Amino acid sequence: MDGPADTRMMGIVHDALRRDLARTRAALGGPVPESRRRTLVAHVDWMMDFLHAHHEGEDTGLYPMVRAANPGTGALLDAMAADHAAIDPAVDALRAAAARFAASDAARAELRDALTALEDVLLPHLEREEAEAMPVVSATITHGQWHDWDQEHNIKPKSLPRLAEEGNWLMDGLDPARRAVVEAEVPWVPRMVVLYGFGPGYRRRAAARWAGAAVEAAS
Numbered sequence: 001m002d003g004p005a006d007t008r009m010m011g012i013v014h015d016a017l018r019r020d021l022a023r024t025r026a027a028l029g030g031p032v033p034e035s036r037r038r039t040l041v042a043h044v045d046w047m048m049d050f051l052h053a054h055h056e057g058e059d060t061g062l063y064p065m066v067r068a069a070n071p072g073t074g075a076l077l078d079a080m081a082a083d084h085a086a087i088d089p090a091v092d093a094l095r096a097a098a099a100r101f102a103a104s105d106a107a108r109a110e111l112r113d114a115l116t117a118l119e120d121v122l123l124p125h126l127e128r129e130e131a132e133a134m135p136v137v138s139a140t141i142t143h144g145q146w147h148d149w150d151q152e153h154n155i156k157p158k159s160l161p162r163l164a165e166e167g168n169w170l171m172d173g174l175d176p177a178r179r180a181v182v183e184a185e186v187p188w189v190p191r192m193v194v195l196y197g198f199g200p201g202y203r204r205r206a207a208a209r210w211a212g213a214a215v216e217a218a219s
Contacts, residue, residue: 001144007134008181009150013054014126016170020047021119023210028112031105039209041102048091050166051122055084057153062137065149070140080133083125090118150185160190164198172206 020043027040063077097114100107137146155163170182183191 001147002142004138005141005143005146007138007146008178009185010134011130012170012174012178012182014130016172017047017051018123018126019173020169021115021122025112025115027210028108028115032108034105036209036211037102037105039205041098043205043209044098045095046165048095051087051091053154053157055087057149059084061149061153062146065145066137066140070136073136073140076133076136080125080129083121083128086121087118087125090114090121094118160193161198164194165202167194168199168202172202 024040024044027036032040059081063080066073067077094111094114094117097107097111101111158166167182167186171179174182186194
């Protein structure tokens with residue numbers, strides 16, 4: 001745990017967001033029945049909750065720790081914070097459009113536009129964070145510090161069902177090497193609970209919201 005921070009999980013988290021934003025766009029390619037609209041909107045709200053907590057954990061825990069250890073990172077970390085501030089209004093607009101879409105398919109174009117607006121600010125941020133911020137994090141803090149931050153901000157505040165949903169969501173469609181990165185974060189017994197206790201429910205919900213499209217098993 002004294003080696004450089006292993007930040008591969010950040011890319012896995014980002015790819016899960018990219019994947020389901022793309023799936024949402026594909027689902028909006030035609031009329032969506034009312035029951036499916038509700039499941040789709042519920043997932044959009046879930047993702048936005050996840051994104052907010054993800055950024056909050058960075059803003060209040062990870063990046064202050066990096067800044068304290070290496071003040072020379074200030075400009076880059078300021079840019080990350082500015083990105084987060086710019087993303088927040090797009091998240092709010094997407095939530096509002098999703099709520100209107102839940103009530104009526106007539107709001108489908110509005111939701112699609114709101115999704116585009118979010119992607120316009122979020123996707124470049126994710127790329128910059130991976131390409132510029134994560135190498136600095138790895139060079140500045142140890143993996144033990146990274147682990148402690150992750151536990152404090154991303155694990156301890158959440159219930160087991162929430163963590164299980166997140167775990168299965170992150171592993172959805174992952175290649176074996178990256179899947180192993182996620183699984184290694186969870187001790188064996190709770191890992192079995194996540195995979196085999198909560199996994200089937202995750203896959204049923206995923207199939208419902210994506211209209212029965214093939215969803216990779218997370219087991």
